[in-house]
Amino acid sequence: MTAPRGRNKALFLDRDGVVNVEKNYLHEVADFEFMEGIFPLCSRFQQLGFWIVVVTNQSGIAQGFYAESDYLELEKWMVGEFARRGVAISGSYHCPHHPEFTGDCDCRKPKPGMILEAGLELDLDLTRSVLLGDKERDLEAGRRAGIPRLGLVHGLTRLETVDFDGFPGTNPDDLPAILGDPSGWA
Numbered sequence: 001m002t003a004p005r006g007r008n009k010a011l012f013l014d015r016d017g018v019v020n021v022e023k024n025y026l027h028e029v030a031d032f033e034f035m036e037g038i039f040p041l042c043s044r045f046q047q048l049g050f051w052i053v054v055v056t057n058q059s060g061i062a063q064g065f066y067a068e069s070d071y072l073e074l075e076k077w078m079v080g081e082f083a084r085r086g087v088a089i090s091g092s093y094h095c096p097h098h099p100e101f102t103g104d105c106d107c108r109k110p111k112p113g114m115i116l117e118a119g120l121e122l123d124l125d126l127t128r129s130v131l132l133g134d135k136e137r138d139l140e141a142g143r144r145a146g147i148p149r150l151g152l153v154h155g156l157t158r159l160e161t162v163d164f165d166g167f168p169g170t171n172p173d174d175l176p177a178i179l180g181d182p183s184g185w186a
Contacts, residue, residue, distance in 0.1 A: 006123035010090070010130075011045040012115060012142065013038075015056035017134030018153050019078070027066035029077050036158030037172055042087045044176045050130070051090035051122060052082070055114040055141070061096035068096055091118050109133075110140035115147070130179065132162065149179065 016022045021033040042052050054075075061068050071094060079089045093114040095107040107113035119126050130149040131142035139150045151164035159172040167178055 006119065006125050008051050008122060008124050009049065009128040010053045010118070010122065010124050010126075011042065011050040012053050012055055012118070012129060012131040012147065013042075014109075014133040014135070014138045014153075015054050015078075018132055018159075019054060021157050022134070025060035025063075025065040027060060027070045027074055029074060032074065032078065033157070034081070035155065038159060039082070039085045039087060041159060041172050041175070042082065043085070044173075045130070046087055048176055051124070052087060053090055053118050053122065053124075054078075054092040055109070055118065055138075056092075056094050057109050057137075058094045058096050059098035059101075059108075062098035062101040071096070091122055093118055110137040110144065112141045112145035115141055115145035119145070130175075151175070 013019055016026060018035065019038055020026065020035060023031055026032060046052060058071050060066050061071060075092050079092060082089050095105065095109070095114060097105040097108050115126070118124060126146045127148060129147050130151065131138065131147045132151045132153050133139055134153045139152060142150045149165055151162040153159060154161045161169045162172050162175060164170050164175065164178065170178060
């Protein structure tokens with residue numbers, strides 16, 4: 001699958017550790033805790049014309065810790081919470097697989113399947129997009145999909161810093177300014 005070159009640009013977000021506080025096999029609303037700073041960050045990117053897209057590995061489904069319907073219910077609630085704060089989630093993609101339980105797939109990060117699927121479905125230009133993740137496998141999926149601007153997020157309960165394309169230790173609030181005017185990107 002080739003990286004799409006559509007009309008729209010996106011801010012891709014890993015879920016656990018970026019959108020919400022990392023908790024093993026999180027699948028219930030009562031346990032969901034948003035990372036401090038995620039709403040203002042997404043709002044700023046949205047104001048710059050970025051579509052907000054979540055891409056997340058959810059191997060707990062394959063391992064039987066929760067059902068896919070549990071994940072989808074939580075996702076619907078999460079998207080609604082963003083909407084209540086004025087942020088539209090344009091797409092949310094999940095990989096329910098785990099190689100030991102379901103075999104190999106093209107969507108489990110570090111493979112780029114979810115990103116490429118979003119690119120096609122949402123008419124995205126991945127070369128003008130940004131990806132934020134909290135693990136190297138997130139960034140590797142972005143690299144494989146052709147996203148040139150990749151940020152590694154640090155912080156346990158709030159977005160503290162992002163190591164981003166030669167700007168180590170960047171405050172997430174400064175990302176839109178550091179990235180400059182995306183209209184001039186390739």
